[in-house]
Amino acid sequence: MNGHHRLRIAVYDRYWSTGGGGEKYAGGVAEVLNEDHDVTLIGHVPIDTGWLGERLNLDLDGVATLIVDECDSLESVTADFDVLINLSYRSHARNGAARGIYIVHFPDRPGADLRPWQRFLRSKLLRLSRTDRRMIKVESGFHEADTIRWQEVRWTNGDGVLDVDVPTGAEKHLQLRFGRFIPGGIDRTISVEVDGVVMATDVLRCARNRFEVVEPLLISVPVVGRIGRNRVVIRSESGSPAGILGNGDNRILGVPLVSASFSRGPVGAAVSRASLLTAVPAGTDWLQSYDLVIANSEFTRTWIQRWWGINSVVLEPPVALRVPGPKSPMILSVGRFFAPGRGHAKKQLELVRAFRALGAVADGWELHLAGGCSPEDEPYLDEVKSEANGLAVVFHVNAPGSELDGLYRRASIYWHATGLGEDLDHDPVRAEHFGITTVEAMSAGAVPVVINAGGQPEIVRSGVDGYLFDTPEDLVRFTSSVISDPVLRSAMGESSIERAKRFGMANFGARLKALVDDAGAAGPAGH
Structure with missing residues (x-):
């Protein structure tokens, strides 16, 4: 670093506890910058830096932690820091530090899937609901908006507060609609207070069929205008989805508010069933x-420009390079087990089918699938x-870092198929946005045979370090070539080791420090 200032740097990620690829990047940022600065990890649940460092193969000794409520403004939380580095996936939180760096795993485009007629309907409903948006404001106790089917919802944390403006002396009925989806299907009691007085209570029951999914619970409460604005509090039980579903979502969730409006009749009905169409399109x-x-890759940079219309610089995630060892007749693939339709699925089912298709070529070889579930x-x-x-086929589910x-x-070949069979121009999020595990495998001397999509072509030079495939048939053909030719396999393995060094921690650290030096050039806040 330039040595002029020791900066107070905040590194924010909502998902520290998952210990995934995004957290590998965030943790790498913390490790590098903690050499010259005072680094604090900001999250919403306790962060065990010892566990995180072991899982991600990082040195986080001396890194501080700050745990804040999910509903607290990141802007206010970071006001005393010199630099905020926000790496939380799809976070729209504003920076409050003297300088801010936003690292994008992949951009989001809210409402991107709406069809032309849906966009037309949205424009009409937006005009009709303009008064409601002016009269009803979120004050506290609400998470950022989520989209569930046709409904944009704001989860409370158990105590959601609305600031309501009703003309003095007038009485209006506030229509509160709640989605019927709660983690674990547990019913929750809701009470609604207006200016400190409980005006209504009801039980939110989860949808029992597909018709109830789009029929939110309606609670109507009278609000009498007074000097100043009215305060409406939505109270309920709350809990963490991670504790119920084990999905890594550690937010404290109360109930999902679909809409708050004074609209009745057809407009109210439309709002209740398709609140996404009355949501103001999220901007940047x-x-x-x-x-x-x-951006974490050139692939991501392209989509940032396409969807957000802004420029960005590319800094690939840091990769802890592995130590090569004696090779076994083994194909490896590393990635979480989750079904297609849930983000960038790792396609283990298709990999098993490809291994079967290798037939006699793979006699004596094993396919090892490792990942969390x-x-x-x-x-x-x-x-x-x-x-x-x-x-x-050998499974390594939730394997510790030492096993990986x-x-x-030992792996001779590495497979990666995220994005296979997907329309990635329509839904690019289903591709691997960079591909840390591919680099890790290459650094240990495995020959990559990976999909020609997402960030993979930026890592693998097809025909030099390994191969890029477009179809399952190509995957089988290229793998057969590598298995059948030990000389080719050895040469590509050596080339892979050299190629992986480009993405190692040393190169990453030098580039990151230069970027942070530029961002923090004004010096510590208040100096």
């Missing part, structure tokens, strides 16, 4: 609070295991 104004936007994804894992019956080290050292 919050990005103006950041001084620099960083939450309880809600166990049915998919069971499906993959069933497909693997009779094959030399051994797998990387």
Whole structure:
């Protein structure tokens, strides 16, 4: 670093406890910058830096932590820091530090899937609901908006507060509608207070069929205008989805508010069933609070420009390079087990089928599938295991870092198929946005045979370090070539080791420090 200032740097990520690829990047940022600055990890549940460092193969000794309520404004939380680095996936939180850096794993485009007629209907409903938006404001106790089916919802944390403006002396009925989806299907009692007085109570029951899904619970309360604005509090039980579903979502969730309006009749009915169409399209104004936007790959940079219309610089995630070891007749793939349709699925089912298609070529070889699996994804894992019956397929579910080290050292070939069979121009989020595990495997000398999509082509030079495939047939053909030719396999393995060094921590650290030096050039806040 330039040595002029020791900065107070905040590194924010909502998902520290998942220990995934995004957290690998965030933790790498913290490790590098903690050499010259005072780094604090900001999150919403206790952060065990020892566990996180072991899981991600990082040194986080001396890194501080700050735990804040999910509903607290990140802008206010970071006001005393010199630099905020926000790496939380799809966060729209504003920066409050003297300087801000926003690192994008992949951009989001709210409402992108709306069809032309839906966009037309949205424009009409937006005009009709303009008065409601002016009269009803969120004060506190609400999370950022989520989209569930046709409904944009704001989860409370158990105590959501609305600031309501009704003309003095007038009485209006506030229509509160709540979605019928609660983690674990547990019914919750809701009470609504107006200016400190409980005006209504009801029980929110989860949808029992597909018709109830789009029929929110309606609670109507009278609000009598007074001098100043009215305060409406929505109270309920609350809990963490992670504790119920094991999905890594550690937010404290109360109940999902679909809409709050004074509209009745057809407009009210439309709002209750399709609140997404009355949601103001999310913009990118919050990005103006950041001084620099960083993309994790050229693939991501392209979509940031396409969807957000802004420039960004590319800084690939840091990769802890592995130590090569004696190779075994083994193909490895690393990635969480979760079903297609849930983000960038790792396609383990398709990999097992490809291994079967190798036939006699793969005699004596094994396919090893390693990755985490939450309880809600166990049915998919069971499906993959069933497909693997009779094959030399070995599963390493929720394997510790030490076990992964051994797998990387032994693997001769590495497979990655995220995005296979998907329309990635329509839904690019289903591709791997960079591909840390591919680099890790290459650094240990495995030959990558990976999909020609997302960030993978930026890592692998096809025909030099390994191969890029477009179809399952290509995957089988290229893998057969590598298995059948030990000389080719050895040469590509050596090339992979050299190629991986480009993405190692040393190169990443030098580039990151230069970017932070520029962002923090004004010196510590208040100096």
